[in-house]
């Protein structure tokens with residue numbers, strides 16, 4: 109009898125301990141939620157984005173040092189060095205380079221049907237349209253058909269490389285004349301000259317165009333879902349495989365907060381218009397190559413958002429343009445991961461440019477304007493062989509670490525296909541100027557991928573690098589865009605963050621009904637814990 113009572117008492121104690129632990133968890137969750145609320149509540153969106161994020165706290169030591177200190181993740185250069193080099197060397201050179209006649213004209217097909225859904229032009233502003241270059245404006249040599257380069261049997265193969273590993277060098281006899289050659293990473297084909305037109309990039313700056321809403325959102329969603337694991341919010345989550353360190357909880361006030369980021373599995377609980385999504389970040393299980401693709405897209409997205417914010421139509425009636433710091437903060441700065449991805453993309457593209465140094469040094473920058481062409485050549489050399497860059501950041505990104513595994517070649521083909529789809533999606537961008545810059549920058553990224561991974565996926569042979577003129581133009585312009593974004597983040601980031609955080613801290617307290625809904629949601633989460 110005594111034994112049974114003891115057992116009963118033990119059971120009760122255990123039960124009470126359980127209740128206490130659940131209670132403690134709820135209290136901790138709420139406490140964290142409340143503190144986090146003050147820093148993440150935003151008035152600019154209709155959704156309440158309370159956001160508890162305990163993210164990769166022990167995975168990457170560089171990230172623990174501070175938001176942007178230590179090595180840029182997966183790269184071989186630290187934030188401080190990147191900022192210093194960018195301001196002192198890269199940005200001034202690139203800014204000048206993109207104004208030269210060679211680099212300011214980009215050939216593009218802007219009138220093409222979206223292969224995925226009917227076009228839905230959604231631009232509000234006149235600034236959205238692109239002015240085409242008249243025939244007499246763009247360089248004469250650009251009009252001539254390509255000479256075809258040297259015969260392919262003249263190419264020197266690099267031998268003895270282990271299968272599927274990435275070689276860091278390129279053939280010394282690099283440039284063989286501009287050619288028309290296919291890039292397996294991109295969709296647009298330069299040989300398709302019929303509908304191509306030349307655009308003067310200086311006359312069509314990347315800036316705010318008023319392209320917003322479901323049309324724009326659909327493109328980004330499609331771009332991300334191209335390389336995210338397909339997940340549905342109703343998917344069950346296997347708790348056993350989840351590291352609770354990576355638990356994130358998002359709160360929202362409308363039923364349609366679907367895009368919760370990439371590399372996640374998610375579960376959604378819903379009470380009318382209120383919901384709770386639990387997300388388990390599974391990025392640890394994603395192969396590094398897919399992670400790279402995600403970071404490149406996210407970095408590019410950050411860069412585009414920074415440019416929109418940096419050149420924004422503040423007052424339509426007076427046509428006043430300027431910086432929109434709220435937007436810069438809301439879209440990029442308040443998400444350190446997005447800033448990190450921007451730095452990553454910058455270093456990735458910089459590595460591609462420096463890897464192709466021989467090719468780019470020997471290339472013909474001929475526009476018929478001898479003085480300007482000499483200047484272009486000289487700026488390119490200064491960029492490629494800058495002693496400060498070579499000393500401080502000789503290998504911005506180490507591409508040799510990728511495609512190492514057995515499935516390297518297949519994986520490369522899979523990722524190539526995904527990137528080609530992303531490139532094709534640019535035809536669906538419903539605003540001409542956004543389409544121009546979207547195409548240019550994705551073309552530039554595709555060129556960087558081609559330079560860094562020019563080993564053929566099927567034959568495993570190192571392909572001698574051959575680039576189209578337009579690819580080089582896209583690559584350098586992309587590097588300049590990224591460099592501008594990094595500079596803006598560096599210059600504006602800290603003060604903008606301070607202003608926004610001060611503003612958020614004086615936001616009126618959340619009303620009682622919101623507290624109640626939060627409490628109900630947390631209690632509901634624990635009482636309705638699903639079978640996982």
Ligand SMILES: Cc1cc2nc3c(=O)[nH]c(=O)nc-3n(C[C@H](O)[C@H](O)[C@H](O)COP(=O)(O)OP(=O)(O)OC[C@H]3O[C@@H](n4cnc5c(N)ncnc54)[C@H](O)[C@@H]3O)c2cc1C
Pocket residue numbers: 314315316317318319320321324325327328367368369405406407409410412413416439446534537541542543545546547
């Ligand atoms: C290719 C392309 C080019 C564009 N160019 C321009 C332009 O030149 N000028 C212009 O005014 N508009 C341009 N737009 C539109 C612009 O990018 C936004 O889509 C638009 O301003 C609406 O912004 P949003 O607040 O809805 O968020 P969006 O920027 O559309 O983002 C959608 C969702 O993606 C996620 N997200 C946002 N940033 C990141 C990131 N860095 N990493 C990971 N996830 C992220 C968030 O969940 C966000 O809610 C372009 C759009 C596309 C697709």
